[in-house]
Amino acid sequence: DTAVSQTPKYLVTQMGNDKSIKCEQNLGHDTMYWYKQDSKKFLKIMFSYNNKELIINETVPNRFSPKSPDKAHLNLHINSLELGDSAVYFCASSQVAEKLFFGSGTQLSVL
Amino acid sequence: AQSVTQLGSHVSVSEGALVLLRCNYSSSVPPYLFWYVQYPNQGLQLLLKYTTGATLVKGINGFEAEFKKSETSFHLTKPSAHMSDAAEYFCAVSVGYGGSQGNLIFGKGTKLSVKP
Numbered sequence: 001d002t003a004v005s006q007t008p009k010y011l012v013t014q015m016g017n018d019k020s021i022k023c024e025q026n027l028g029h030d031t032m033y034w035y036k037q038d039s040k041k042f043l044k045i046m047f048s049y050n051n052k053e054l055i056i057n058e059t060v061p062n063r064f065s066p067k068s069p070d071k072a073h074l075n076l077h078i079n080s081l082e083l084g085d086s087a088v089y090f091c092a093s094s095q096v097a098e099k100l101f102f103g104s105g106t107q108l109s110v111l
Numbered sequence: 112a113q114s115v116t117q118l119g120s121h122v123s124v125s126e127g128a129l130v131l132l133r134c135n136y137s138s139s140v141p142p143y144l145f146w147y148v149q150y151p152n153q154g155l156q157l158l159l160k161y162t163t164g165a166t167l168v169k170g171i172n173g174f175e176a177e178f179k180k181s182e183t184s185f186h187l188t189k190p191s192a193h194m195s196d197a198a199e200y201f202c203a204v205s206v207g208y209g210g211s212q213g214n215l216i217f218g219k220g221t222k223l224s225v226k227p
Binding site for chain 1: 145147152153154155156157160199201214215217219220
């Protein structure tokens with residue numbers, strides 16, 4: 001069974017559209033994250049939730065809004081998509097002081 | 112502020128040769144350091160981590176890293192490369208504690224190629 005699963009794996013869309021990426025973890029972890037990997041493979045944290053509460057919110061445009069309905073899920077909604085949003089988005093989870101488990105990524109292409 | 116520098120964006124070794132991937136860090140507090148590996152079209156997987164205690168850390172797949180405070184380094188090594196080691200390797204430092212420990216600052220990655 002996949003520990004951290006993201007859907008969809010690929011997302012191709014037009015500029016200006018709104019899209020969502022879903023993430024679920026079955027590890028019982030308390031903390032979940034969204035990371036963005038750009039075309040040069042550079043990884044940067046976007047958000048972190050601990051028990052459904054936002055604890056890390058890096059400098060990310062307001063068009064990005066995470067939502068955590070329960071501690072096993074952390075979804076990412078993006079409004080008014082721009083060309084620069086094209087990247088691979090990784091969901092991850094961890095228990096406090098434990099290692100991060102990453103999903104396999106969602107490759108977003110904005111045309 | 113914490114930061115990570117990986118020397119060499121691409122390293123190529125022959126199968127059976129020593130693998131050495133370099134990582135230097137900057138941190139104003141005692142660092143927690145990590146090496147992650149990313150295979151093509153996959154997420155990252157933890158190879159090893161240093162928090163406290165023994166400075167030589169052993170990880171999965173025969174990799175190890177040594178924390179050297181005086182050199183602010185955390186280089187990754189493997190005595191004998193295997194074709195399956197070809198991947199992208201990321202060094203990272205944690206900028207938080209407790210609930211924020213997953214806030215990692217990543218280096219820019221080193222792509223390891225293994226020649227037969």
